[in-house]
Amino acid sequence: MKVLVIGAGGVGGYFGGRLIQSGADVTFLVRERRARQLAEHGLVIKSPLGDAVLPVRTITSAGPGQPFDLILVTCKSYDLASSIGAAAPHMKAGAGLAMPLLNGMAHIDVLRERFGQDRVLGGLCGIFATLSPEGAVVQMEGLPPRLSFGRFKDQIDRKMLDAPASAIEQMMEKANFTSKRIEPIEQGLWEKWVLLTVMAAGTCLMRGSVGSIVATEEGKAVMEELLAETTSVARAAGYPPSDQHLNAARGMLTAAGSNASASMLRDIQKGGATEGDHILGDMLRRARRFGLSTPLLRIANVHLQTYEAERRKAGS
Structure with missing residues (x-):
């Protein structure tokens, strides 16, 4: 081959x-x-x-x-x-x-x-x-x-x-x-997307690692609410994450002391382009087509869109 x-x-x-x-x-x-x-x-x-x-x-x-x-x-x-x-x-x-x-x-x-x-x-x-x-x-x-x-x-x-x-x-x-x-591979794609969107939304919005986020008063709750939002979109699409996947994702997204962050955050820290629209924006558009409310995802997407707008302004 x-x-x-x-x-x-x-x-x-x-x-x-x-x-x-x-x-x-x-x-x-x-x-x-x-x-x-x-x-x-x-x-x-x-x-x-x-x-x-x-x-x-x-x-x-x-x-x-x-x-x-x-x-x-x-x-x-x-x-x-x-x-x-x-x-x-x-x-x-x-x-x-x-x-x-x-x-x-x-x-x-x-x-x-x-x-x-x-x-x-x-x-x-x-x-x-x-x-x-x-x-x-x-x-x-x-x-x-x-x-x-x-x-x-x-x-x-x-x-x-x-x-x-x-x-x-x-x-x-x-x-x-x-x-x-x-x-079907759609199941695997959706399960990864559910996790990745939360990781990107949370760490980019807060500009910090998972451990730093969950060390705050409301950080763990915010990450769990983001996971509930993205899970609702996958479920509406017909590919609900398994309980095993959700438990593993929740553990990763709320782990105390974790240095994990999305590569999108590192892109922001370097002043580079991000996959914000492809990851968060597309998830949000699908949520709207299904009639779902995803307020935290909406805020995180605006945050990334604002970053991109400022980046383009600086480039011009």
Whole structure:
């Protein structure tokens, strides 16, 4: 199976690198600067699960389309349009599948409309990782890296894509990360989105870690109320989180002394773009379509919109 990974940052670099270590045929599509960096130093991974320096194949968007069996899209939501443009020649050159590892749900319809509803599988991952100033992929302490994927409900109902999904499952099982096939994948996507929205809303709104928030008089209650709001949206959509997932999420979101925060908060602290509209904004729009009241989510979304407006003003 030939795999193309779009991006070699914390997500793409880690999971793509671990696939290479397992013997998979992986190529990275990256910008010119990153391609030069990888050619000179290799793909460097620093991780509690084992460091690695890997020679890798790279291509850039300037190259012609090549056929791949699987294209992993590992960008942030604000780079989705450019990633779709970069993937398009390679999707056209073959009959392979795209698997986005973005957070949220809004990108799913965009990708399926662009490439066809049966050329996209759902995917999600969990990892605390970043790029060092030298370009190394640094996996931080926390939950072990995990990647889940699977077919969408309509694909299962129409008995589509079982064979390629099984081949991907076998490939993933050999790699040094936890992998799981979840079907319908909408359930996994919604469960992660429910948790991530609360983490982003709470830590960005309060500008602090979970531990700092819950150390205040009302912080724990606020986080639990945010979780109730996002859970109500998932339930209305037909994908209620399991009790086990909710208990685990509640524990993570209200853990005393926890240093956990959303990557969106780190984006704000660096003055960078955020996925606010893709994560919080889309959740809020769906809540309104269902006629649900989500006042804390509304406030957090306004907060992020204000940050983005000030950022654009400063840029102009």
